[in-house]
Amino acid sequence: MRPVARSSLAGDAVDVAPGLLGLVLESRVGGAVVRGRVAEVEAYREDDPASHTFRGETPRNRTMFGMPGHLYVYLSYGVHRCANVVTGSQGNGAAVLLRALLPVAGIELMRERRDGRPDRELTNGPGKLCRALAIGSDHDGVDLCSSSSTLRLLDDGYEIDGEVRTGPRIGISRAVDRPWRFRLPSD
């Protein structure tokens, strides 16, 4: 179980995104350890009409233009938080949205945070997984590659069994045809 190297996130979001599948996102927010395996992601780039960064840098999307390996957190529909892994180089506004995880550790705490919902619904959505891992707006900009962070991206050597599935992104109204959504075969 080693932290993910920042250099592995420095490429194009569309190339980096499928490589995030199978990695482990660890939360130590609040003291307890909760972990989930990345099962579904979506890539967003600066030249992409569906991306928050398409119209340039603003206070909200500032993190996406920063260093790769940091966490970009935003408020969705005024209700839910969504978490992204920043990719690309400094100055390039791109990131990969974490759409779903598979619970790996701390499932009891996830159940509490998710109000006793069935296990398969604990982390099968971008807002849901943030809830289960207690990710809030405070965590925008956290370095996922630093061992001292409360939120980290880890590699436990998991090997994907089968072929990564791709498809169009979800919940957007522009650039709907780009097949930049990736998920594990087991889903």
Added chain:
DNA sequence: AAAGAGATGGTCT
């Protein structure tokens, strides 16, 4: 099993 709608607030025009 699928479809519809309300909640709710920040961000940008």
Added chain:
DNA sequence: GACCATCTCTTTT
């Protein structure tokens, strides 16, 4: 004032 990178509950087949 419009637009959301969503979720949950309710209503209808």
